Amino acid sequence: MSKISSNPVGHGSTDVRDRILETASKLFYKQGVRAVGVDLVVDKAGVAKTSLYRHFGTKDDLIAAFLEREDQDFWGQWDRVAAKYEHDARAELDAHLGWIGERVGRPNYRGCPQINVAAEFPEADHPARKVAETHKREMRRRLKAIAExxxxxxxxxxxxxxxxxxxxxxxxxxxFEPGEATPLLRHAAEALISAGRSSNRIDL
Amino acid sequence: MSKISSNPVGHGSTDVRDRILETASKLFYKQGVRAVGVDLVVDKAGVAKTSLYRHFGTKDDLIAAFLEREDQDFWGQWDRVAAKYEHDARAELDAHLGWIGERVGRPNYRGCPQINVAAEFPEADHPARKVAETHKREMRRRLKAIAExxxxxxxxxxxxxxxxxxxxxxxxxxxFEPGEATPLLRHAAEALISAGRSSNRIDL
DNA sequence: GTGAGAACAGACAGGTCTGTAGCACTGGAG
DNA sequence: CTCCAGTGCTACAGACCTGTCTGTTCTCAC
Structure with missing residues (x-):
C-alpha cells in the first residue's frame, strides 16, 4: 500500500502510530504494563481508541511493539558505543558498562523493560515474552563476541x-549508592577477565 | 470433608489461613500476582471468600504476606546452609551459590518472587514493595558479612x-544451560574474591 | 442447651478492563 | 467537486476484579 509519502502530518502518516507507541512505552515502563489500560494510553496520546486498535490489533501486540522499540533503542545505543572501540574489546566492554551503570543509576530507572514484562506475563506464548527472550539471548551473544x-x-x-x-x-x-554501579561493574568485569586469562581453569 | 481432626487448635485454628496463603503463594508465583484474582485463590484453596478477607484485610496484604513467606523460606534455607560453615566463609559462599544455582535451574523456576512483584507494582508505597526492598538489602547485608x-x-x-x-x-x-549456573557463579565469585585480595585496588 | 466465633456459600455492588460499533469530520487524490 | 481512508468521539458489550453483605452450618466452651 502506498503509505510511502508518510510526510508530515499528512494523511496516512505514521504520526498517530508513533504517538501511541511512544505514549504507551512511557506509561508501560513507569507504571507497569498491566496497570496501564488502553483507555489511559489513548487519553494521554490524544488519539481515538479506534486508532489504537487499527494500528495494533491487540493490547498484547502493543506490548510486544513496546518491547521491540525498547530493544531497538538499547541495541542502537550499544552499536553507537561499540563503533567507537572496534579495535579494543576491553575498552568497548568498559564503555558499555559505563552507560549501563549510568542508566541504572538514573532517578526514575525502573529496571529492564524486558525483564519487567517477562515478570508480568509468565505465559510462554505471550508475544511480548518472545521479544524479551530474544533480547536476553542477544545480550549473551554480543557479550560472547566481545569475550572472544x-x-x-x-x-x-x-x-x-x-x-x-x-x-x-x-x-x-x-x-546501589549513587554513582556506585559503573565502577562496581567495571571492577567485577576486570576481575572476571583476569581470572579467565590465568590458566588455573584446569579443574572442573 | 473430615477436615482432618481439626484438632487442638480447634477453633481459631490457623489451618485456613495457612491454606489460603500457601495456595495464593503457588498461584502468585506461577501466574503472576496481578493475573490471579481472589476468586481463583478461594476456589483453589477451597475456602470462602469471607475467610480470605478475615485473615488478610486486603489483596495487597495477602501479596505482602506472600512475599514475607517467601522471604522466610529463603533466609531459612540460607541459615541452614550457613550453620554448616560457621568457620569457613569461603565454603559458605560456595554452598550458597550451590543451592541458589540449583534453584535457578529448576524446571518451573520463574525468578525471584521479590523481584517479580517489585516489577508488577512500581508504586513505592505498596506494602509488598517494602518487603521486597528489605529483602534485597538484607541480601547485600549478609553478603557483606561474608565478605568481611x-x-x-x-x-x-x-x-x-x-x-x-x-x-x-x-x-x-x-x-543458562542445564547445570551451568552453579559453576558459573562459583567461578565468578572466585575471580571477584581473588581480585579483591590482590592489592591493585589503590586507584579510585 | 445456648451462645459465640469461625467457616462456608453465594449473591451483589461498583468499578475497570479489552475490544467493537456507529457516526461525524477532514484533507488529499482522482 | 467527489470519493475515501484515516481519524476522532461516544457508547456499549461482556468479562473480570475487589470487596461487602446476608444467611447458614459447624464446633467448641460454658
Missing part, C-alpha cells in the same frame, strides 16, 4: 558471567 | 558485586 576478542580460556563462560552481571545490575538499582 | 570474613580490601564492594551476581542469576535462568 579478549583472549580468555572459555569465552562462553565469561559471556555468561557478564550477562548475569548486567542483568543483575538492571534489577539491583535499589541497592 | 574473606580478607578482601573492600568488603562492601565485593558484597555489592556478589549481590548483583545473585540477583542476576535470579533473572537470567533463561540463558
Amino acid at each position: 576478542r579478549l583472549d580468555v580460556a572459555v569465552p562462553d563462560e565469561l559471556a555468561g558471567q557478564l550477562s548475569v552481571l548486567v542483568n543483575g545490575a538492571f534489577v539491583s538499582s535499589q541497592i | 570474613r574473606l580478607d578482601v580490601a573492600v568488603p562492601d564492594e565485593l558484597a555489592g558485586q556478589l549481590s548483583v551476581l545473585v540477583n542476576g542469576a535470579f533473572v537470567s535462568s533463561q540463558i
Whole structure:
C-alpha cells in the first residue's frame, strides 16, 4: 500500500502510530504494563481508541511493539558505543558498562523493560515474552563476541558471567549508592577477565 | 470433608489461613500476582471468600504476606546452609551459590518472587514493595558479612558485586544451560574474591 | 442447651478492563 | 467537486476484579 509519502502530518502518516507507541512505552515502563489500560494510553496520546486498535490489533501486540522499540533503542545505543572501540574489546566492554551503570543509576530507572514484562506475563506464548527472550539471548551473544576478542580460556563462560552481571545490575538499582554501579561493574568485569586469562581453569 | 481432626487448635485454628496463603503463594508465583484474582485463590484453596478477607484485610496484604513467606523460606534455607560453615566463609559462599544455582535451574523456576512483584507494582508505597526492598538489602547485608570474613580490601564492594551476581542469576535462568549456573557463579565469585585480595585496588 | 466465633456459600455492588460499533469530520487524490 | 481512508468521539458489550453483605452450618466452651 502506498503509505510511502508518510510526510508530515499528512494523511496516512505514521504520526498517530508513533504517538501511541511512544505514549504507551512511557506509561508501560513507569507504571507497569498491566496497570496501564488502553483507555489511559489513548487519553494521554490524544488519539481515538479506534486508532489504537487499527494500528495494533491487540493490547498484547502493543506490548510486544513496546518491547521491540525498547530493544531497538538499547541495541542502537550499544552499536553507537561499540563503533567507537572496534579495535579494543576491553575498552568497548568498559564503555558499555559505563552507560549501563549510568542508566541504572538514573532517578526514575525502573529496571529492564524486558525483564519487567517477562515478570508480568509468565505465559510462554505471550508475544511480548518472545521479544524479551530474544533480547536476553542477544545480550549473551554480543557479550560472547566481545569475550572472544579478549583472549580468555572459555569465552562462553565469561559471556555468561557478564550477562548475569548486567542483568543483575538492571534489577539491583535499589541497592546501589549513587554513582556506585559503573565502577562496581567495571571492577567485577576486570576481575572476571583476569581470572579467565590465568590458566588455573584446569579443574572442573 | 473430615477436615482432618481439626484438632487442638480447634477453633481459631490457623489451618485456613495457612491454606489460603500457601495456595495464593503457588498461584502468585506461577501466574503472576496481578493475573490471579481472589476468586481463583478461594476456589483453589477451597475456602470462602469471607475467610480470605478475615485473615488478610486486603489483596495487597495477602501479596505482602506472600512475599514475607517467601522471604522466610529463603533466609531459612540460607541459615541452614550457613550453620554448616560457621568457620569457613569461603565454603559458605560456595554452598550458597550451590543451592541458589540449583534453584535457578529448576524446571518451573520463574525468578525471584521479590523481584517479580517489585516489577508488577512500581508504586513505592505498596506494602509488598517494602518487603521486597528489605529483602534485597538484607541480601547485600549478609553478603557483606561474608565478605568481611574473606580478607578482601573492600568488603562492601565485593558484597555489592556478589549481590548483583545473585540477583542476576535470579533473572537470567533463561540463558543458562542445564547445570551451568552453579559453576558459573562459583567461578565468578572466585575471580571477584581473588581480585579483591590482590592489592591493585589503590586507584579510585 | 445456648451462645459465640469461625467457616462456608453465594449473591451483589461498583468499578475497570479489552475490544467493537456507529457516526461525524477532514484533507488529499482522482 | 467527489470519493475515501484515516481519524476522532461516544457508547456499549461482556468479562473480570475487589470487596461487602446476608444467611447458614459447624464446633467448641460454658
